[in-house]
Amino acid sequence: MLDEDNSIESRREAVIRGLILYLGEKIEDLIKDYQIHGYYDAAAVQDALTTLVLSIFVVGKAGSEGQRQVGIAIEGTEVLFGVPNVALACAYLMGLIYALDLSYPKKLKYTFEVFQKIFLEQEDGNKRMSSKVHDLMVSLHA
Template identity: 30%
Template structure:
């Protein structure tokens, strides 16, 4: 895959094809290790290390900046056991709430009974979480599995943690030269420009406000 990187980038950028066709030609892009390797070739940055290091740095701060996040924090605090994975899930679900975005089309949930090998999801970009029972709030720390949906099809399935699924989704968007989902544009811009420090140009007002808030709490 490393030897064919230049050929693959030229093909993806100059001759856009459906995601299904691209992954059919380059099936290794369904693997976590290859998605991260592709991201590093594109950005010269280690996606996994940078993403998790920055996410964990802000875990204790992000949720304290708006009353709208109170319910997420309540669900988080009710858990009997907390670890880095539950904290990461809470932060990722809280980000679009803070940035005043409707994440319902991106963070999708279904029950085991509704799930199948080929989930029917009417969404161009989404994370589909499979649970035993539908929750009252879209925050699941222990799902049965999570699938990455691109162009209405599951391209990677069987993931166990939301943070891993989100990281791979971000990497695939870069690898396949896709646009961010419109309803989550601020959230993805924040991940790109603040934790990952990519293209750190002018920030949208809501993203800039969150960055400023985090800097205040870091002092």
């Protein structure tokens, strides 16, 4: 899971993971952790990535924030690797979704709606905010 350190990157990652849980979605639908204990098997991780549709993956030694590598996989292909942290990977993923005109994963519709409408403050004129996301926004601004 997350390290015990108190860096801003760790706190941002904790907020993102907590947000996903708060919205009733599964962390592993967005963030895949490949914690390595000892020997790093790059082939095994690459093989595992082929099953990812739209995900952020974290590779590194368990319990060592500085030695973790973060990447993005789309349609089973690694499109970006070496991102410094999960929060930045989320921002890059949103940019890739817009640039490639991809749809949000249905399993994470609320999470991506929060990213779009609350974090990035981008309204979609054709769609109203879901009640779950609206309630969160009201709570945050209270």
